[in-house]
Amino acid sequence: MNLYDRIPNNVNLSEDKRLQRALEKWLPNYLDWWREMGPEGFQEKDVYLRTAISVEPDGWANFDYVKMPDYRWGIFLKPAEPGATVGFGDNYGHPAYQEVPGEFRNSLRRIIVTQGDTEPASVEQQRLLGQTCPSLYDMRNLFQVNVEEGRHLWAMVYLLHGYFGRDGRDEADALLERRSGNPDKPRILEAFNQPCDDWLNFFAFTMFTDRDGKYQLSALAESGFEPLARTCQFMLTEEAHHMFVGDTGLSRVVKRTAQLMKQGDVRELGGIPLDIIQKYINFWFSYSLDLFGGEISSNSADFFAAGLKGRYKEQELYTEHSATNEVLTLQSVEGGELKPREVPLRNALNEVLRTEYVKDCEKGLARWNKALADEGLTERLFLPNTRFHRHVGEYAGHSFDVDGNLISSEEFERRKAEWLPTIEDREYVRSLMHPVTEIGKIANWIAPPATGIKGKPFEFEYVRL
Ligand SMILES: [Fe+2]
Numbered sequence: 001m002n003l004y005d006r007i008p009n010n011v012n013l014s015e016d017k018r019l020q021r022a023l024e025k026w027l028p029n030y031l032d033w034w035r036e037m038g039p040e041g042f043q044e045k046d047v048y049l050r051t052a053i054s055v056e057p058d059g060w061a062n063f064d065y066v067k068m069p070d071y072r073w074g075i076f077l078k079p080a081e082p083g084a085t086v087g088f089g090d091n092y093g094h095p096a097y098q099e100v101p102g103e104f105r106n107s108l109r110r111i112i113v114t115q116g117d118t119e120p121a122s123v124e125q126q127r128l129l130g131q132t133c134p135s136l137y138d139m140r141n142l143f144q145v146n147v148e149e150g151r152h153l154w155a156m157v158y159l160l161h162g163y164f165g166r167d168g169r170d171e172a173d174a175l176l177e178r179r180s181g182n183p184d185k186p187r188i189l190e191a192f193n194q195p196c197d198d199w200l201n202f203f204a205f206t207m208f209t210d211r212d213g214k215y216q217l218s219a220l221a222e223s224g225f226e227p228l229a230r231t232c233q234f235m236l237t238e239e240a241h242h243m244f245v246g247d248t249g250l251s252r253v254v255k256r257t258a259q260l261m262k263q264g265d266v267r268e269l270g271g272i273p274l275d276i277i278q279k280y281i282n283f284w285f286s287y288s289l290d291l292f293g294g295e296i297s298s299n300s301a302d303f304f305a306a307g308l309k310g311r312y313k314e315q316e317l318y319t320e321h322s323a324t325n326e327v328l329t330l331q332s333v334e335g336g337e338l339k340p341r342e343v344p345l346r347n348a349l350n351e352v353l354r355t356e357y358v359k360d361c362e363k364g365l366a367r368w369n370k371a372l373a374d375e376g377l378t379e380r381l382f383l384p385n386t387r388f389h390r391h392v393g394e395y396a397g398h399s400f401d402v403d404g405n406l407i408s409s410e411e412f413e414r415r416k417a418e419w420l421p422t423i424e425d426r427e428y429v430r431s432l433m434h435p436v437t438e439i440g441k442i443a444n445w446i447a448p449p450a451t452g453i454k455g456k457p458f459e460f461e462y463v464r465l
Pocket residue numbers: 119148149152213239
């Protein structure tokens with residue numbers, strides 16, 4: 001088998017002997033990992049998937065039936081812009097780094113490993129969901145997300161192999177060894193160790209947690225380390241579909257729930273009550289907020305100063321790229337009270353990125369609330385305050401209600417069943433998850449999508465079972 005024919009790429013793989021040798025060792029381990037931890041029970045089925053075979057507009061979304069282990073995991077970077085420069089920080093205007101700058105080597109490897117770790121983690125979290133899919137259309141979307149997360153792992157492994165030598169290779173191996181939710185060798189970030197074992201979890205995960213990915217990748221797409229920037233720029237084209245799956249998935253659940261609310265008791269009618277949907281939103285939104293890191297962070301200042309990680313749309317939205325003379329006022333807990341605290345902007349860049357993310361999430365909420373309004377209902381869903389249920393940063397170790405009021409840990413314990421999914425809620429949702437795999441059919445707890453994929457109708461054989 002000629003590996004390089006099977007790996008579509010625009011990084012001159014056929015001429016790079018060192019990279020070839022590294023990938024030759026890594027690829028079989030990757031395939032073993034995919035067979036062990038990828039979607040269980042569907043590896044030999046034909047799935048109507050899009051595959052990137054080039055970065056040109058007509059090449060990155062080729063649709064055809066493919067068995068997932070035969071998916072052509074490619075290595076793609078957005079084409080280089082001649083004369084690229086570092087776009088922010090202390091080295092603003094200097095030529096972009098083509099190699100890893102020695103003094104930032106460890107930080108940069110950490111950034112890439114942390115991003116890379118999330119990609120296989122989500123595949124692991126979602127590996128059983130195919131068995132309870134609400135329709136073939138949804139099953140196909142799940143598998144599309146899964147193979148693309150696999151490709152994103154490739155993208156990060158390419159950077160590790162290509163730019164970090166021996167320790168990069170070790171890190172690439174370790175990415176295949178950690179396991180989501182395994183206490184002995186967990187994935188790096190907590191949201192990626194949480195179970196994602198029903199489809200409401202899946203939609204909330206792709207809405208909120210994949211969206212964190214969008215913002216992290218956007219900040220890295222600004223990087224002065226050019227191979228990283230160009231890799232992330234291309235990954236973002238694929239990521240958009242993942243968030244579409246989550247956003248429209250939740251919208252369809254909300255719509256169906258609204259229809260059932262008008263008919264009677266949602267539980268008796270086999271739907272998901274609105275208050276359970278709200279709790280899943282609270283859970284995944286708060287865990288996803290943690291992924292941005294502490295509100296006050298010297299790492300964020302260092303990464304920005306070094307030109308490694310910018311702000312969201314740094315070039316498009318800002319004219320001043322040093323971020324030195326500004327401050328951000330944050331609420332911080334002092335002496336049992338919330339008090340405003342001024343932080344130099346560079347140290348508050350995690351919070352700046354998080355704020356952009358929250359604005360984006362609010363648009364999703366507006367769409368779901370429109371689905372409720374369209375059905376004539378007055379009930380509304382909301383995002384909890386960003387201080388609620390946090391495990392990282394300023395608010396970790398304190399308790400807040402969903403409106404962001406500081407409360408005692410006893411009160412939180414007493415009321416947490418109002419705000420977060422209980423075991424009973426999760427069991428109820430799981431009890432609805434029966435597979436629906438007939439062409440054109442859909443489970444009772446979710447509305448069908450407005451349109452199919454790539455111009456196909458909803459009634460299309462997206463997966464050949
Ligand atoms: Fe990804």
